[in-house]
Amino acid sequence: MHPFTLERPRDAAAALALGAGPEGAATVYIAGGTDLLPLLKAEVGRPERLVAIGRGALDASIEVGADGALRLGAAARMSDVATHSGVSAAFPLVAQALLASASPQIRNMATLAGNLLQRTRCPYFRDAGSQACNKRRPGSGCAALEGSNRLHAVLGGSDHCIATHASDLAVALVALDASLRLRSRDGERRLPLEAFYRLPGDTPEIETVLAPGELITAIEVPPAPAFARRSQYLKLRDRASFEFALVSAAVALDTDGARIREARIALGGIATRPWRLRGVEAALAGGPADGAAYRVAAEEAADGAVPRRHNAFKVELLKRALVRALETAGGRL
C-alpha cells in the first residue's frame, strides 16, 4: 500500500476545507474503509493523504420524523440502520436490503454514504495488473466486453463499460424515492438518489454527480406508510449468503388488497446503476394484484437489454425475480 498521511477533521466543515477527491485523487475521504482499504491494498488508488470522515466527524443519526419521513446521517453504520426498530417498522425494504448485504463485520464498519459510493465489483476494475479498464484508467478499454462478463450489466452499459453498481441499499432507496443532502464549500444541495448516479457513457470513471470535494451529509426518504406492509427486497446470488447480487428486486406496493394503487420497483445486479422501472410501475398501477398481471408487466422489465456472451441468463432471471418479489410483497396483507 502506498504510504499516506491521515487527517482527522472534527466536523464536515473541517473535512470540506481539506478538499478530498475521488479514489484517483491525491487526497481521498475515508469513512468505514471497508471498500477503500481493498482498493488501496490493490493500489487501484494511491492517495498521498486520507481524510477520515466517519462517525464523529459526520452525522450518524437515524430519525423517523413525526411526518413519517426517514433521515439517515451519512456516517450511520449499516448495522445500526438495519436493526433500528423505526426503520424496520416503517421502511422494511431498507432494513431487508441492508441485512442482505455483506457480513455482520462489514455492516458494523461500513457507513451508509460509503455504501452508496462503493465502487463496482468488476474484477477488471479491481485488478490494477490488468490493462484494460476505462473506469480505472480512462481510455484503456474495457476487458469485460469480450472477457468474462457473467456478472456484468445487461442494462445501462456502453461500449466503454458494463460494470454493475453493487449496492443493495441504493436499489431499495431508489425504489423509495430517496434523496441525498450534499455539502460542499459553496453550500448545500439536495437531489434525488436516482439522479445522483450517472450512466457510464464514454466517461465511466465519473460514476456520480458528486463534485470533487463534495460530501454526502444525509439520506432522506419520504414517508411511505402505504408501502411499508407490502414491500420486498429479493436478492438472488450464487450462494445463499455473503455474496453480491446476480439480480435483486426492490418492490413496494400500495394496494387495496385486490388492486394496485401504486407500485415502486427498482432492480439491482443487472445495470450500471440502480435501475428504476417506471414503465413496469405504470403498467401495474390500477390493475389487479395477482400473478398474471405481474407476469405481463414484468415482460417489459428488460426492455433495452444488451446481453453479452456470459450474462444473457440475467434477462430472463430479472423478470422471474421481479414476479416473485411482487408475489411476495402483494401477498402480505
Next chain:
Amino acid sequence: MASKLSISLTVNGQTYGVLVEPRRTLADVLRDDCHLTGTHIGCEHGICGACTVLVDDKPVRSCLMFGVQAEGKAIRTVEGLADGETLHPLQRAFIEHDALQCGFCTPGQIMSAVALLSEGRAGSADEIREFMNGNLCRCGAYGNIVAAIAAVASPPDGR
C-alpha cells in the same frame, strides 16, 4: 514518506502504546506491535473473517481497518476470552464439538460467535449460519461450528 503516529490502543483491557504508520491495518498492529498473534490474517481483503476482533463489542474485520482508527476504542481479541486457565464457554464448546480441524479460522469464528450470542442471533441453526456468514472455514467444519454455538446459546444441561 508518511511519518509514524504515536497512538494508544486498549486491547483486552490493557493499554498498548505503539508507534505506527497510518497505513498499517489493525490486524498488523495487533500482531506485530502488540504481539497478540491470536488474531489471524487470512485473505487480507475482508472476505475470510479470520482477523475478526471486537471493537466496542461489535465484530469487525481488523484487516479492513487502520490501527489508528481503533484509537480510543475497546478492542477485544481471542486472547481476552479465557479467564486464566479457564476457557470461555465458546472455546470449550469448539473443542467439545470438534468445531475445528486446522484451527486457522478459529479465532475469528469464536470472536464472531461471541458477538452473535450477545446480540441474541442464535435463535436457530439458520440464523446462526446467516450471522456467521462472514467467517469462512476451508476445512469445512461448518456443521460442528454451528453445533458448538447452538450448544452455548441453549446448553442442554443448563450449565
